[in-house]
Amino acid sequence: MGPMYAFEAEGLVKRFGETTALNGISLSAPPGTVLGVLGPNGAGKTTAVRILATLLRPDAGRAAVAGVDVVRHPARVRRLIGLTGQYASVDEDLTGAENLVLIGRLLDLRSGEAKARAARLLADFGLAEAADRRASTYSGGMRRRLDLAASLVGRPEVIFLDEPTTGLDPAKREDVWAIVRRLVADGVTVLLTTQYLEEADALADAISVVDHGRVIAHGTAAELKRVVGGQTVLVRPADPARLAEAAAIAAAVAGRPAEPAGRDATTVPVDDAAAFTEIVRRLDAAGLAVTELSLRLPSLDEVFFTLTGHRTGQERAA
Amino acid sequence: MTTTETAAPSRAAAPGEERRRTFRLARHSLALAGRSIRKTLRTPEQLLDVTLQPVMFVVVYVFLLGGAVAGSTGEYLQFLLPAIMVQTVLFGGMATGVNLNTDIKKGVFDRFRSLPIGRSAPLIGSVLGDLIRYVLAEAVLLGFGYALGFRAHTGIVPVLAACLLTVFLAFCVSWAFVLVGMLMREPGGVQGAAFVVLFPLTFGTSMVTPKDTLPGWLRAWVSVNPVNHAMEAARGLMLGGPVATGVVWTLVSGVVMLAVLAPLAVAAYRRRA
Numbered sequence A: 001m002g003p004m005y006a007f008e009a010e011g012l013v014k015r016f017g018e019t020t021a022l023n024g025i026s027l028s029a030p031p032g033t034v035l036g037v038l039g040p041n042g043a044g045k046t047t048a049v050r051i052l053a054t055l056l057r058p059d060a061g062r063a064a065v066a067g068v069d070v071v072r073h074p075a076r077v078r079r080l081i082g083l084t085g086q087y088a089s090v091d092e093d094l095t096g097a098e099n100l101v102l103i104g105r106l107l108d109l110r111s112g113e114a115k116a117r118a119a120r121l122l123a124d125f126g127l128a129e130a131a132d133r134r135a136s137t138y139s140g141g142m143r144r145r146l147d148l149a150a151s152l153v154g155r156p157e158v159i160f161l162d163e164p165t166t167g168l169d170p171a172k173r174e175d176v177w178a179i180v181r182r183l184v185a186d187g188v189t190v191l192l193t194t195q196y197l198e199e200a201d202a203l204a205d206a207i208s209v210v211d212h213g214r215v216i217a218h219g220t221a222a223e224l225k226r227v228v229g230g231q232t233v234l235v236r237p238a239d240p241a242r243l244a245e246a247a248a249i250a251a252a253v254a255g256r257p258a259e260p261a262g263r264d265a266t267t268v269p270v271d272d273a274a275a276f277t278e279i280v281r282r283l284d285a286a287g288l289a290v291t292e293l294s295l296r297l298p299s300l301d302e303v304f305f306t307l308t309g310h311r312t313g314q315e316r317a318a
Numbered sequence B: 001m002t003t004t005e006t007a008a009p010s011r012a013a014a015p016g017e018e019r020r021r022t023f024r025l026a027r028h029s030l031a032l033a034g035r036s037i038r039k040t041l042r043t044p045e046q047l048l049d050v051t052l053q054p055v056m057f058v059v060v061y062v063f064l065l066g067g068a069v070a071g072s073t074g075e076y077l078q079f080l081l082p083a084i085m086v087q088t089v090l091f092g093g094m095a096t097g098v099n100l101n102t103d104i105k106k107g108v109f110d111r112f113r114s115l116p117i118g119r120s121a122p123l124i125g126s127v128l129g130d131l132i133r134y135v136l137a138e139a140v141l142l143g144f145g146y147a148l149g150f151r152a153h154t155g156i157v158p159v160l161a162a163c164l165l166t167v168f169l170a171f172c173v174s175w176a177f178v179l180v181g182m183l184m185r186e187p188g189g190v191q192g193a194a195f196v197v198l199f200p201l202t203f204g205t206s207m208v209t210p211k212d213t214l215p216g217w218l219r220a221w222v223s224v225n226p227v228n229h230a231m232e233a234a235r236g237l238m239l240g241g242p243v244a245t246g247v248v249w250t251l252v253s254g255v256v257m258l259a260v261l262a263p264l265a266v267a268a269y270r271r272r273a
């Protein structure tokens, strides 16, 4: 039996002079899952990752990876983790292959093993062609992938990805997402920080929303959305002529007037999922066929706004 | 996943563990020294301070001061060259501090810090890797000196000994630049602070003019300055004359600087967030 959490941080506090970067943050994830740490610029994401990755000591609180304390046994923790920092830490004067071989050598692989591992990873990450080119000639997306590959040389159990897609265009972002999904399929536990709500939604099993160095909400994407309430039911009758009838049924169950949604659908706010079930039952009883019937949750953006009273980083920075 | 392979089982240190650790540190440092050498060779503009710059110093000193100090440029070259070898390798060490500072700022070292390697390995690797710069500098200086008419009066072994001794001193002093590199926020600041260290060391010497022409207070500093002793030793080894005092002073002060500066530099590296 391994520990319950692949990594666990409890009540971390970190100050830089006057700035309190972390103010009692707690983060954890069971093995084989992805924890999304979602927060705007300056929320403390990078600082938390650096403490978990043994690069920084907390002023208070504790953190452990696979049950091993990061402050007391940093060397042991380093054998378990891979880190892809917010700013790609590839060596630009070395080629892609040299970057990975060096890390392999530092992880005590024999020369042949290190080369084989590097070649394998470069191929996996679509960098085989560019293996012998200096990293300074790589595009932003290629650097990110090389950086990711570098954190996997040692086959870590836990991987920390600090804003792995910030600055990438949407297609490149999808590439990185695919890599993360593959890692998880291999049983790796991932901590992923992000400022993108859809990224956390797409990848994370659980999300910790962070602001001013603390977790202000935690749960699955769906749970977080529910925190804000304001769910709506959308009904799209198969026969547009029966739209008014469908709207009347929905309004009766919800106890609120229904609103049109486009030309051939109607929506109504509901308080809980039970109302949704009741609407489904009554539509069925009335023999009213539908092409779409859904319980819509608010976007994570709205969740963040409700929780913090301000928008996420992108809007604030803009 | 190969969890069992990578997980470090908690076990008591086996006999020989200590030795294996030292061995690993050496291996990791050498791997990182290889990285540093590759980088140096790929960015030739980084070699200007150990190629063009010493040549220019020789030209300036020999033709500007030679006549006044020694009466003839030929004689002055004999006097100057062994000493300027020391200045060149010491100046060459500044780049180690600047490069380390840059690496840390860029985040390259974050990767090394997250690996299970000795804390000091990246620093040792950089310092060792930069030894190649000193070797190059001395080759350039000797070659240029010979072209201008410099001749060693001893033999190949003493000349090599002079080279080794000066490289050794540069190796020890470069830990001061590593320390500065860890303490400064910006690479530019490293350069500035390094100059403050270097000036009294390299110019508080008999490099450009014999010691007996200097005022008393300066002469007092010159006679204890390890860099001056290295210059005197290099002169002795290349031109003949007493070497024992210079060599011993250089070795002892080098070891002392190393013993003080290297741990300070590593501690500063650890502390740096």
Ligand SMILES: Nc1ncnc2c1ncn2[C@@H]1O[C@H](COP(=O)(O)OP(=O)(O)O)[C@@H](O)[C@H]1O
Pocket (backbone or CB within 6 Å): A016, A019, A020, A021, A039, A040, A041, A042, A043, A044, A045, A046, A047, A048, B273
């Ligand atoms: N080394 C440091 N020195 C001083 N302040 C820092 C340092 N690192 C982070 N901070 C500050 O701590 C806060 C949290 O930063 P960070 O962890 O980088 O946030 P995020 O990664 O979520 O953007 C910010 O206010 C930042 O300015």
Ligand SMILES: [Mg+2]
Pocket (backbone or CB within 6 Å): A045, A046, A047, A086, A162, A163
């Ligand atoms: Mg950050």
